[in-house]
Amino acid sequence: xxxxxxxxxxxxxxxxxxxxxxxxxxxxxxxxxxxxxxxxxxxxxxxxxxxxxxxxxxxxxxxxxxxxxxxxxxxxxxxxxxxxxxxxxxxxxxxxxxxxxxxxxxxxxxxxxxxxxxxxxxxxxxxxxxxxxxxxxxxxxxxxxxxxxxxxxxxxxxxxxxxxxxxxxxxxxxxxxxxxxxxxxxxxxxxxxxxxxxxxxxxxxxxxxxxxxxxxxxxxxxxxxxxxxxxxxxxxxxxxxxxxxxxxxxxxxxxxxxxxxxxxxxxxxxxxxxxxxxxxxxxxxxxxxxxxxxxxxxxxxxxxxxxxxxxxxxxxxxxxxxxxxxxxxxxxxxxxxxxxxxxxxxxxxxxxxxxxxxxxxxxxxxxxxxxxxxxxxxxxxxxxx
Amino acid sequence: xxxxxxxxxxxxxxxxxxxxxxxxxxxxxxxxxxxxxxxxxxxxxxxxxxxxxxxxxxxxxxxxxxxxxxxxxxxxxxxxxxxxxxxxxxxxxxxxxxxxxxxxxxxxxxxxxxxxxxxxxxxxxxxxxxxxxxxxxx
Numbered sequence: 001x002x003x004x005x006x007x008x009x010x011x012x013x014x015x016x017x018x019x020x021x022x023x024x025x026x027x028x029x030x031x032x033x034x035x036x037x038x039x040x041x042x043x044x045x046x047x048x049x050x051x052x053x054x055x056x057x058x059x060x061x062x063x064x065x066x067x068x069x070x071x072x073x074x075x076x077x078x079x080x081x082x083x084x085x086x087x088x089x090x091x092x093x094x095x096x097x098x099x100x101x102x103x104x105x106x107x108x109x110x111x112x113x114x115x116x117x118x119x120x121x122x123x124x125x126x127x128x129x130x131x132x133x134x135x136x137x138x139x140x141x142x143x144x145x146x147x148x149x150x151x152x153x154x155x156x157x158x159x160x161x162x163x164x165x166x167x168x169x170x171x172x173x174x175x176x177x178x179x180x181x182x183x184x185x186x187x188x189x190x191x192x193x194x195x196x197x198x199x200x201x202x203x204x205x206x207x208x209x210x211x212x213x214x215x216x217x218x219x220x221x222x223x224x225x226x227x228x229x230x231x232x233x234x235x236x237x238x239x240x241x242x243x244x245x246x247x248x249x250x251x252x253x254x255x256x257x258x259x260x261x262x263x264x265x266x267x268x269x270x271x272x273x274x275x276x277x278x279x280x281x282x283x284x285x286x287x288x289x290x291x292x293x294x295x296x297x298x299x300x301x302x303x304x305x306x307x308x309x310x311x312x313x314x315x316x317x318x319x320x321x322x323x324x325x326x327x328x329x330x331x332x333x334x335x336x337x338x339x340x341x342x343x344x345x346x347x348x349x350x351x352x353x354x355x356x357x358x359x360x361x362x363x364x365x366x367x368x369x370x371x372x373x374x375x376x377x378x379x380x381x382x383x384x385x
Numbered sequence: 386x387x388x389x390x391x392x393x394x395x396x397x398x399x400x401x402x403x404x405x406x407x408x409x410x411x412x413x414x415x416x417x418x419x420x421x422x423x424x425x426x427x428x429x430x431x432x433x434x435x436x437x438x439x440x441x442x443x444x445x446x447x448x449x450x451x452x453x454x455x456x457x458x459x460x461x462x463x464x465x466x467x468x469x470x471x472x473x474x475x476x477x478x479x480x481x482x483x484x485x486x487x488x489x490x491x492x493x494x495x496x497x498x499x500x501x502x503x504x505x506x507x508x509x510x511x512x513x514x515x516x517x518x519x520x521x522x523x
Binding site for chain 1: 405407493494496
């Protein structure tokens with residue numbers, strides 16, 4: 001607002017002073033808006049926590065990261081969102097010391113723990129008295145996920161190399177054990193007391209043979225022939241094997257296979273291996289009685305589309321701390337002799353070679369594994385309609 | 386074994402692992418074969434030079450002359466002798482390569498002993514057919 005200045009009298013001086021004041025005020029409010037716009041639009045989450053340990057301000061990135069609205073954030077106790085004792089915040093003895101780049105976990109609205117790089121510096125009022133803390137927290141989830149993926153794939157390629165290296169050495173003695181035990185069993189008269197021990201030797205040697213073959217699959221997955229594969233056909237073939245096993249227990253296997261799925265470019269044997277391993281795991285998770293559902297469907301995401309294989313079981317579910325490790329080679333929760341810890345990591349490797357993904361979502365009573373194969377919109381991948 | 390000269394076929398088993406040599410020797414003898422063993426490629430060439438063999442069963446990975454080189458030498462000098470290759474670890478490429486070089490069959494360890502002995506019998510029979518054809522042609 002400006003008032004006209006006429007003449008040089010006292011009134012005019014007053015008017016001029018008023019105008020100057022108005023301009024300064026306008027500039028102040030412009031710079032205030034400017035600052036608040038910077039804070040709210042910066043990509044890094046930023047929060048101000050008062051001396052009472054309550055949230056005074058949170059920018060858009062912070063509310064987005066934690067899943068709250070701004071109104072829900074303001075006034076909320078900081079202790080509900082982050083470990084105050086580590087974070088150098090008001091309410092803590094060591095408060096008012098700056099913290100730089102500390103690895104911390106924030107807790108989002110749905111209880112998810114979000115890894116962040118955390119920094120905090122004390123705020124002081126005009127009298128130099130501590131008035132709170134200003135906090136930034138850079139989201140590290142994506143980076144952590146990538147690091148885990150890299151570590152996992154390094155471990156897997158090490159397994160593959162190791163397997164290729166030792167397979168010859170293991171297969172030779174194994175072949176001798178297996179061969180002699182088979183040869184001896186043939187020489188026994190019916191009902192011979194030695195039959196059981198010899199059959200055990202044979203059975204255990206076959207178990208070792210299968211383990212070595214699983215390991216070798218790691219080193220061989222990288223070199224396989226790809227051809228157009230109908231996922232439903234591969235699932236059907238694999239389920240013939242699985243259903244026989246399911247009938248032994250009281251496990252119902254339900255199929256919901258989508259019609260007219262496009263073909264995927266891959267290796268039918270390996271895709272069947274994915275189905276068998278997922279279904280076997282589901283059966284182990286269920287135990288005595290329950291249900292396994294096997295679905296195939298088409299998923300579209302913009303220009304991309306995926307053919308999905310879902311294996312859903314009614315088992316106890318996978319606790320989150322275990323879920324993040326299940327694709328690691330040799331990680332198993334099954335009793336000794338039941339699982340090698342290679343089934344899921346093999347699936348992971350096979351999916352990687354098919355340019356696909358494998359994910360798991362689990363709550364008690366429902367675990368869903370989803371394997372996604374990319375669909376190529378032109379060429380051989382196009383299937384019958 | 387059926388053909389008159391196939392009742393006691395001469396079989397050479399080549400492997401640097403004595404466990405396999407012993408196993409195959411025992412099982413092939415049980416079927417009436419006249420079995421000799423050798424520990425590597427050169428050892429087996431010495432034995433084949435001394436007397437004819439109907440079938441050679443050889444490991445691929447051996448010190449010195451390996452099974453694939455042995456196969457080539459045998460096919461050059463004794464084309465009627467059938468060679469069955471056995472390996473602890475190799476890929477499809479090796480198998481294809483071996484078959485192209487004239488191998489009769491290819492086994493991956495650990496294998497079913499019955500399948501291998503049956504394969505030796507087939508090799509002996511096919512050797513008889515080969516020899517008969519060669520005689521007719523010449």
